[in-house]
Amino acid sequence: MATWALPGVLGNNGFPTSLSHHGEWSWTCVSTLIGGSLVAVPTLILVSLVVRRWRRWAILPVIHGLTLLAAWGLMLLALDAFLHWWWD
Amino acid sequence: MATYLALQGSHVAALVAVGMLHGDVPWDAGGAADAAVGAAAMDAVVGGDIGDVDRRMGARVRCGGPSGAAARELGGSRGVRADVRVALRDRLARSPSGPLRGGPMGPAKIRAGGTGPAATRLQPKLSTGRASPSPEPPETPLKPVKARRMNTLRLRFFAAMLPGLSMLGLFYSLVLDMRWRLGRFPESSATTASRLP
Numbered sequence: 001m002a003t004w005a006l007p008g009v010l011g012n013n014g015f016p017t018s019l020s021h022h023g024e025w026s027w028t029c030v031s032t033l034i035g036g037s038l039v040a041v042p043t044l045i046l047v048s049l050v051v052r053r054w055r056r057w058a059i060l061p062v063i064h065g066l067t068l069l070a071a072w073g074l075m076l077l078a079l080d081a082f083l084h085w086w087w088d
Numbered sequence: 089m090a091t092y093l094a095l096q097g098s099h100v101a102a103l104v105a106v107g108m109l110h111g112d113v114p115w116d117a118g119g120a121a122d123a124a125v126g127a128a129a130m131d132a133v134v135g136g137d138i139g140d141v142d143r144r145m146g147a148r149v150r151c152g153g154p155s156g157a158a159a160r161e162l163g164g165s166r167g168v169r170a171d172v173r174v175a176l177r178d179r180l181a182r183s184p185s186g187p188l189r190g191g192p193m194g195p196a197k198i199r200a201g202g203t204g205p206a207a208t209r210l211q212p213k214l215s216t217g218r219a220s221p222s223p224e225p226p227e228t229p230l231k232p233v234k235a236r237r238m239n240t241l242r243l244r245f246f247a248a249m250l251p252g253l254s255m256l257g258l259f260y261s262l263v264l265d266m267r268w269r270l271g272r273f274p275e276s277s278a279t280t281a282s283r284l285p
Contacts, residue, residue: 012274019269026262033255060248067252075259081273082263 027086034068041065 012020041061048058076083266273 014270014274016269019265022262022265026258029258030255033251037251060244063245063248064251067249068255071252071256071259074256078260078263079273082266085266085274 034072037065037068041068 012023015023041064044061045058045065048054048061078086
């Protein structure tokens with residue numbers, strides 16, 4: 001125990017209120033967007049392809065999904081220390 | 089928070105812009121005539137004198153989509169696409185029988201003829217009917233209309249990309265915010281646990 005020191009900041013402890021809110025909103029937005037898109041994007045693509053009149057719009061959910069995937073990949077490039085906290 | 093609000097604000101603004109443009113650009117106008125005539129169709133729909141073209145030329149509407157719906161509301165009927173009717177309208181404006189009245193947006197800004205089958209079918213009517221085609225060639229270049237349509241396409245694609253871009257911006261704004269306010273990143277519980285002896 002003597003070699004182990006308590007970390008200065010753990011979880012959200014010690015965060016300023018605004019930073020804490022920023023983190024909570026970010027997590028809420030990201031999880032909602034990804035979770036919602038997992039359901040909505042395939043559904044919209046299918047419906048757009050089935051309904052002949054909406055077929056021209058099918059490209060938009062595809063673009064949305066591809067952009068989310070790309071953004072997800074870019075998010076994984078963040079600093080390891082931050083990602084550890086983010087996923088924690 | 090400011091970054092978040094800015095991102096969400098730009099998101100909403102872009103969606104509103106796309107929604108506004110959606111009513112302006114006739115996506116269904118490419119079949120019977122080219123895009124320039126299609127955009128002129130929307131000008132005429134906004135101008136509100138398509139019904140007049142119908143009455144004078146006996147032309148009728150079968151245009152679907154927003155422009156067709158608007159044309160039907162203005163007294164159009166089924167038969168010819170609105171974009172073709174605008175070509176007729178424009179020719180009528182220069183015919184000896186006198187110009188048509190302009191709506192709030194004025195007369196159609198683009199003098200272009202349809203090139204599709206419906207326009208070809210109507211061509212004899214123009215030469216033998218109540219109005220004669222003008223010998224003047226189209227004067228307005230098509231480039232601005234095509235550019236406008238491309239801009240709308242880009243806007244829609246951008247609107248589709250915006251949620252993902254917002255998410256990315258929000259995420260990295262949090263990284264910067266944390267770094268700026270704390271000067272370091274907090275430890276995860278796993279990291280802390282790994283340091284336990």
